[in-house]
Amino acid sequence: MTQAAATATAASKIYGSGDSEVRALDGVTIAFEKGKFTAIMGPSGSGKSTLMHCVAGLDSLTSGSVAIGDTQLETLSDKELTTLRREQVGFIFQAFNLIPTLNALENIMLPLSLGGQEGDMQWINTVIDTIGLRDRLEHRPSELSGGQQQRVAVARALASKPSVIFADEPTGNLDSKTGGEVLGFMRRAVSDLGQTIVMVTHDANAASYSDRIVFLKDGKIAGEMTEPNPEKVLDYLKHLGE
Amino acid sequence: MFSLSLKMSLARKGRLILTSLAIILGTGFLSGTFIFSDTLSRTFDRLFTDVFRDVDAYVRSTNFIEVPFGGEQRAGTPIEALDSVLAVPGVKDATGDIQAFARIIGKDGTPLGSDNGPPTFGGIASASVAGLWNIEDGRLPNGPSEMVMDRSSAEKGDFVVGDTVRVNAQSGSREFTLVGIANYGDISSPGGATFALFDQQTASEFLLKPGFVDAFLIQGDGTMTQEELATAVNAALNPTLKLETLTGAQIAEETKDQIGAVVGFLSTFLTIFSLIALGIGCFVIYNVFSITTAQRLRENALMRAIGASRKQVTTTVIVEALIIGVLGSILGFVVGIGLSRGLSALLAAFGVDIPTSGLAIRGPRIATTIIVGTLVTLFSAVFPALRAGRVPPLAAMRDTAFERIGSRKFRFVIGAVIAVIGVAAHVAAAAGVNDWLLGVGVVCVFAAVIIYGPLIAKPVALMLGAPLARRSVTGAMARQNAARNPRRTAGTVAPVLIGVALVTAFSAFAASVRSEIRSVIGDQFGGDYAISAPQNGFGGLPIALSDEVAALPEVQQATGLGFGTVELDGEGRFVTVINPATASGLVDLNMVQGDQSKLSANGVVVSNNRATTEGWNLGDTLEMKFVDGTVKDLVIEGTFIPNGFFGSYVINREAFAGTTNSLFDSIIYVVMKDGVSEEDARAALGAVSEQRGLGTLQSREEFIDAQADQINQILGLIYGLLALSIVIAVVGIVITLLLSVFERRREIGLLRAVGMTRSQVRFTVVGESVITSMFGAVVGVVLGIGEGLALIGTLADDGIAAFSLPLGSTIVILILAFIIGVIAAVYPARRATRVDIMQAISTT
Ligand SMILES: Nc1ncnc2c1ncn2[C@@H]1O[C@H](COP(=O)(O)OP(=O)(O)OP(=O)(O)O)[C@@H](O)[C@H]1O
Numbered sequence A: 001m002t003q004a005a006a007t008a009t010a011a012s013k014i015y016g017s018g019d020s021e022v023r024a025l026d027g028v029t030i031a032f033e034k035g036k037f038t039a040i041m042g043p044s045g046s047g048k049s050t051l052m053h054c055v056a057g058l059d060s061l062t063s064g065s066v067a068i069g070d071t072q073l074e075t076l077s078d079k080e081l082t083t084l085r086r087e088q089v090g091f092i093f094q095a096f097n098l099i100p101t102l103n104a105l106e107n108i109m110l111p112l113s114l115g116g117q118e119g120d121m122q123w124i125n126t127v128i129d130t131i132g133l134r135d136r137l138e139h140r141p142s143e144l145s146g147g148q149q150q151r152v153a154v155a156r157a158l159a160s161k162p163s164v165i166f167a168d169e170p171t172g173n174l175d176s177k178t179g180g181e182v183l184g185f186m187r188r189a190v191s192d193l194g195q196t197i198v199m200v201t202h203d204a205n206a207a208s209y210s211d212r213i214v215f216l217k218d219g220k221i222a223g224e225m226t227e228p229n230p231e232k233v234l235d236y237l238k239h240l241g242e
Numbered sequence B: 001m002f003s004l005s006l007k008m009s010l011a012r013k014g015r016l017i018l019t020s021l022a023i024i025l026g027t028g029f030l031s032g033t034f035i036f037s038d039t040l041s042r043t044f045d046r047l048f049t050d051v052f053r054d055v056d057a058y059v060r061s062t063n064f065i066e067v068p069f070g071g072e073q074r075a076g077t078p079i080e081a082l083d084s085v086l087a088v089p090g091v092k093d094a095t096g097d098i099q100a101f102a103r104i105i106g107k108d109g110t111p112l113g114s115d116n117g118p119p120t121f122g123g124i125a126s127a128s129v130a131g132l133w134n135i136e137d138g139r140l141p142n143g144p145s146e147m148v149m150d151r152s153s154a155e156k157g158d159f160v161v162g163d164t165v166r167v168n169a170q171s172g173s174r175e176f177t178l179v180g181i182a183n184y185g186d187i188s189s190p191g192g193a194t195f196a197l198f199d200q201q202t203a204s205e206f207l208l209k210p211g212f213v214d215a216f217l218i219q220g221d222g223t224m225t226q227e228e229l230a231t232a233v234n235a236a237l238n239p240t241l242k243l244e245t246l247t248g249a250q251i252a253e254e255t256k257d258q259i260g261a262v263v264g265f266l267s268t269f270l271t272i273f274s275l276i277a278l279g280i281g282c283f284v285i286y287n288v289f290s291i292t293t294a295q296r297l298r299e300n301a302l303m304r305a306i307g308a309s310r311k312q313v314t315t316t317v318i319v320e321a322l323i324i325g326v327l328g329s330i331l332g333f334v335v336g337i338g339l340s341r342g343l344s345a346l347l348a349a350f351g352v353d354i355p356t357s358g359l360a361i362r363g364p365r366i367a368t369t370i371i372v373g374t375l376v377t378l379f380s381a382v383f384p385a386l387r388a389g390r391v392p393p394l395a396a397m398r399d400t401a402f403e404r405i406g407s408r409k410f411r412f413v414i415g416a417v418i419a420v421i422g423v424a425a426h427v428a429a430a431a432g433v434n435d436w437l438l439g440v441g442v443v444c445v446f447a448a449v450i451i452y453g454p455l456i457a458k459p460v461a462l463m464l465g466a467p468l469a470r471r472s473v474t475g476a477m478a479r480q481n482a483a484r485n486p487r488r489t490a491g492t493v494a495p496v497l498i499g500v501a502l503v504t505a506f507s508a509f510a511a512s513v514r515s516e517i518r519s520v521i522g523d524q525f526g527g528d529y530a531i532s533a534p535q536n537g538f539g540g541l542p543i544a545l546s547d548e549v550a551a552l553p554e555v556q557q558a559t560g561l562g563f564g565t566v567e568l569d570g571e572g573r574f575v576t577v578i579n580p581a582t583a584s585g586l587v588d589l590n591m592v593q594g595d596q597s598k599l600s601a602n603g604v605v606v607s608n609n610r611a612t613t614e615g616w617n618l619g620d621t622l623e624m625k626f627v628d629g630t631v632k633d634l635v636i637e638g639t640f641i642p643n644g645f646f647g648s649y650v651i652n653r654e655a656f657a658g659t660t661n662s663l664f665d666s667i668i669y670v671v672m673k674d675g676v677s678e679e680d681a682r683a684a685l686g687a688v689s690e691q692r693g694l695g696t697l698q699s700r701e702e703f704i705d706a707q708a709d710q711i712n713q714i715l716g717l718i719y720g721l722l723a724l725s726i727v728i729a730v731v732g733i734v735i736t737l738l739l740s741v742f743e744r745r746r747e748i749g750l751l752r753a754v755g756m757t758r759s760q761v762r763f764t765v766v767g768e769s770v771i772t773s774m775f776g777a778v779v780g781v782v783l784g785i786g787e788g789l790a791l792i793g794t795l796a797d798d799g800i801a802a803f804s805l806p807l808g809s810t811i812v813i814l815i816l817a818f819i820i821g822v823i824a825a826v827y828p829a830r831r832a833t834r835v836d837i838m839q840a841i842s843t844t
């Protein structure tokens, strides 16, 4: 097994208490390998987003531990977590990914600018060329299509060469063609540029762009699959639903 | 629909409170003004009712002169007439009454009461029940070396019966033995004034003119009504003495009216500032409603989509405004109670010490406050409410708050038209067509700037934010945020802008007046030292003092300068009174024709302008009537160019000789002999002036500074009153920022997720706030300087010639605006840093 970019060990997350207690995560142990594209699937409410947020340092666990690279997140202060997110983690959300007052390029450079860094311009140029939006860099998000916005979000996530990129249903709001383009770029970011991506998705097609799929159910890992294709995934999901 | 709207607005308590804040402060100031002036009038009403309780009739001279700016000066009443009054059947008792200038000198040599404080009176204490004073300790004064003083002065000066007390008055400075301590009516001293009281004859010769009092207070024996008594007394008076008799009720009423006029002036002045504050509150309310309706666009669109009519959507906003207006005004009244105390304190700090006993809270005032507050709120909410109704149902499908700037072209044209009218009015006012055009001009220019606000907001915010943006990406975001909703920014900036413009205009005006005073006095005053009397209040330096100073061995030359009230050419006027024999070199009148040193006792020097407009020539005569009724024909012996200090008429102090009019010097200018050291000069001059409680001794520089700085007192008061407007403007910034932070919480969450630290979040909010406040300050300063220029241009013919830029105040204003921006951002920034990342990114 290659080295892990991010790991969760016996991770549990409980919302509320007593009768209204919800175990969003229930003792999840998992490692996301470096240089791989991992998908997380599972029924609605199974804890996918919760897992992702906790591993990414956006939310904290009730018990268990998570690490990005060698860094354990539990001991970090808010400031250290923020710095870690800025430098080691990339994010792509389903929607509202971009700051409306900044243009595409500024959005891409945002995590670097926040850290007061120049960034690796050669790398950033490669990323921009890969997503194919060089002629749109001066445009504001409101002047870009949904697909273009998501591509800018991918570029932003890649810009700081993070240890791992988390994407929560990045194509959830896109039609299948545009979604396919965005997923294609994510795939190339892993295969050609050596990045690590963890993506939550409901879509079997989207999941089949990944190297490995982890299935969650009721806050627990229900199984996994490597070298997925859409049919295999749909089959498995049907079987998981029973 | 009404109850639904009610429910909807009550569900948003936070916003309700925020919006109310502006109206609470605005109505608070208004009701504070109401309560304050009501309390004041009531206090004086009670006081005078009390004081004249035992006075059934009142005799005074019919000779008086209306003083410019209201009020009157009346001639004295001869004591000889008192016997004929006492002889009238039905008169039980009568006594003379005097209220003149007298200053009690404390045990340490400093006078009681400050130069700017309440007046210092001298008067009569007599056994008559009609007298105003009740002896508490000791006994009544009797003879030329005894006096009584009011209780609060005795306490302040630590005097007890038996002490020797020095008192200064018109006729000079004398020592008396304190034989008693008295109360005025039932209180220790009205309004913090000080009183030195003597027997009738002593008071007459020491305080006024031998043989005269101000009036007679008469008590009847109860056999006649006040009217019958007054008629009887009047019939007994020698008609050649030119006296009249009023009933006790009439004089009490007249006195109340006089005080009422002063209170009325004060309350008008305060009301103007509270209306300014309310107007500024309007902008804040308007802005809040604009923002919240924009933010609720989707909600409103949804209501439209599911079948609510335009009117119903508009109604919800109006109902909310109604609730805020009523609640805010009620709270505002409560705040006003506190503010009315604050107002007393503020005025006291600037030397206007006013007695208040218990606050006067009147029903009609409460009603007025609530009605005005509610109307103002409704008025401010009308346009946002209409806009809310106009939202297309389709907008429900669209994203976040967006804002359209109506028709830019329309705005541009309207603004231009109003601006042109404003500038034209300014030009006409400066050209001397009519001074009130200045008001029209000011209002139009402000209106034009505010109409243009949304058009210029974006470029100006971007420009002001440029230095921040160059710093860091957070600076760039602050700049973009300030520029992203031009209408919102303009609405937030407007109150700041108005407040700053007013402050700047007043500063510019004051700076010009100050430098004018400086150069005028510098030009005309050639002496080494000046002894000056307090400027406000009455009284001054005894006329004999200048001669006494001139006779000192150290002194080369000394001359007194005073101001008198006479009726000249049919109108009550202030005239400057000089002593031409000693004035040359010390008081330079800037003569055009004639020679000031040759001004005779029956001569007058008039301003060149007046002479030209009236067609007067040298040798023409002007009729001058003194307060005591003496009429003299004065010959025009010269013309001069006045400069704001000397007024338009100058006469010789000898003109007053042989009349019973009081005359004081305001200032004595002194030149020392060569070789007299500063130490010796101060010692010699101080001994006859300051150490006797007479005036203030100042060197040339000190004197010029002090004269120039007098304007600062008024300026300070104006700043104090404008401060509330500024507070409301700051509240406006806070509210806008809070609403913006709320609106952008998802964005902030996203930024936090991708690595923005809390302090960077704080920085963007502070940056936006500072850009906004600096926007208001910079435009306000420019506008204020422009208006200051216009004001001085318009008043130029009134003696203020040169405009001077208030550079110091401008810099202070800009620095303050920066600090205010930072302070306004504190709470919104904290809210921004507390945005929950998870909540922000998971809300869809
Ligand atoms: N803030 C919260 N408070 C209480 N319960 C929560 C909270 N957030 C999530 N949950 C609960 O935790 C469980 C897991 O939620 P999570 O969002 O991780 O699911 P998910 O797998 O991402 O679902 P979906 O596919 O619908 O996005 C759900 O039962 C949800 O109701």
Ligand SMILES: [Mg+2]
Binding pocket: A048, A049, A050
């Ligand atoms: Mg989810």
